[in-house]
Amino acid sequence: MKATNAHTNTQQAPRSTKSKVLAGAAVVLSVIALVVGVRLTVAAFSASGYLKAVVATNEAANLLTSDQLASFSTTNPVDERIPDKSMIVDLGEGDTTSFTFSIYNYLQNDPTVWCSKDITYNITVTVDGSKDLSQCSLALNSDAPSSFAQGSVTLSNQMLQARRKSDNVYTITLPKTDVNSAVFKVRVTVTDSGGTTVRSMAANLMPSQRAEVQSNSWDIASADKTDSNKPANFDAYNYDITVNGTKTEVFFTWNSNLVQLDPFFTVNHAGATLGKDGHSVTMTMDPGTLRVNFYRLDGKITDSTSWDDLDVKKVEQ
Structure with missing residues (x-):
């Protein structure tokens, strides 16, 4: 009887090992499927969120x-x-x-x-x-x-x-x-x-x-500035770039300690390049006028701030 029992145990051992191997493989496959599923779900959600974000920017x-x-x-x-x-x-x-x-x-x-x-x-x-x-x-x-x-x-x-x-x-x-x-x-x-x-x-x-047109002349000037207006009276500032004559390269700067350029300016104007200093732009313009928007930095503009302090100006190259 003891010999028979020993024989029986040696036959069951391989089956037990095989079952464990199959079970382990099943767990691994389940984990892989779960990870892939999560990634696909995240990807689908992210893509959906991206599309919704793009659509949302079309309305304000x-x-x-x-x-x-x-x-x-x-x-x-x-x-x-x-x-x-x-x-x-x-x-x-x-x-x-x-x-x-x-x-x-x-x-x-x-x-x-x-x-x-x-x-x-x-x-x-x-x-x-x-x-x-x-x-x-x-x-x-x-x-x-x-x-x-x-x-x-x-x-x-x-x-x-x-x-x-x-x-x-x-x-x-x-x-x-x-x-x-x-x-x-x-x-x-x-x-x-x-x-x-x-x-x-x-x-x-x-x-x-x-006025009489000058060949290849251009300038940038405030559209809001008057003798009685102060920068402190505004939340944003409009400047007009005017090009006369023929297509001209313009280069302008501003005081980045007081104002910031419209963050979408270079995106909306092909060829406009933001300088490495972060407060200058170079672009080529056809004759005409282009409106440029600047926004005041929080807490930086006071009643004593002058238009000259904003330092929005053309730079001759």
Whole structure:
């Protein structure tokens, strides 16, 4: 009997070892499958999150801006903070000339990013210094013009539609005798903000005669600076680069201790290169004007800060 039992045990031992091997292999395969599954799930989630992020950047709840008007978070900004803007006009044939300004709900540098809410506003334009009000008018897009015969024009319930590129282009027509003398005071009051923090927009637009073009000349200048305005009055700063003549390479710098360049500037402008110092840009521009945005650094701008302190300037190469 003992011999028989011994024989039986030696036959069962290999089966037990084989079972353990198979069981171990099954565990390993299960772990591999689990790891692969987790990786696939993470990859799918990450890809989904990336796509959602891309789509989300196409909408923003607070986009309301203009190519000429300054934005304010109050309904009635003080006159001292409203910028004066020179509007270059051509003195061609005929007795009148014109210029335009726009209000829109998308990024100027990227029209694929627009506001997610409808925005409604009223706009009033008052003219001072005109020699002939009967020839002054304001028109929205292709609508019939409204006369400045009474000295001002108000257009109510102006709409910018949500979730699409939406803009309103206004044309001011004036007699050539008003160039260099008339001032068109534009005031916009937002009546349905749709979530935007902008409550009003304003500027004093002054039609001016085009200066004689200099070959390959360019400059950068503040669009907000006036004798009464201080940098402390603004959260962001608009600068215009103007190129005359032919295509020109421009090189500008700024005080990186006080302001920072729009972080998407080099992304939205092909060929624009940020310098290794982090506070200069080189790019080639065709004739025309380009708006550049700078943002104040938290806690760095005070009432004593001057426009010269921002040190946004051209550099001759």
